[in-house]
Amino acid sequence: DAGVIQSPRHEVTEMGQEVTLRCKPISGHDYLFWYRQTMMRGLELLIYFNNNVPIDDSGMPEDRFSAKMPNASFSTLKIQPSEPRDSAVYFCASSFGNYNEQFFGPGTRLTVL
C-alpha cells in the first residue's frame, strides 16, 4: 500500500491567492483527518470526515478554510484567500474504524508570502 498521499509537498504562494491541498487516504479507510502543525500551536485537528461526511469542523480557523471529500479516495483543503499566518505544515491522516491507528501522510509545507 502506498500510504496516505498528499500533494503538493511544498507550496509557496502570495497573500490573497487561493490554495488547494490534496489528500488520498489509504484504500479502505473510512476516516480522514486534516491537521495543521505550527511552532506556536503544535498539531491541531482542523476537520475530520467519516464515510466522506464531515463530522467535526470546529478546528477550522475561519471561513477562509473549507474542506471537501467528494469520494472515499480524495479530499481537499482549500484556503481562500490565503494569509501569511496560514503558513504551516498541513497533514492528512486516515484510519479504518474509530479505534485504530491514524496513518499520516508526508504533509504539505505551505508558505504564504
Add this chain to the structure above:
Amino acid sequence: AQTVTQSQPEMSVQEAETVTLSCTYDTSESDYYLFWYKQPPSRQMILVIRQEAYKQQNATENRFSVNFQKAAKSFSLKISDSQLGDAAMYFCAYRSVLNTDKLIFGTGTRLQVFP
C-alpha cells in the same frame, strides 16, 4: 477538555544508552488510548507505540516501552539502546474512547542522539 503536556522541549542521549521522555495528561474519563508518535526530519508522523488505558500491562515494541501510571496520569516513553535513527520529535497523544475520533497532541520533545 483533555490536555496533554510534554514538559521536556529537548532531550539528548548517547548512542546505545537509554532515555525516557515524559508525558502527562489530564482527563476525567476512565477509558482512553495513549500514543507516542515519532516525527523525523522527513516530517512523516510514525506511530511508535500505543497503550489502552484499561490494560495494566505496559506496552512494549522492541526497544520502545512505556511506563503507564494511570492514577498519576503519566505516560512516559523509554527508548533503550538508542540509535542515531531515533533522533526526531516525539509527540504524546491522547484519544478518548467516548469521542474516539480526535487525537490530542502534546507539544513534542526533540530528541538528539549523539554518537
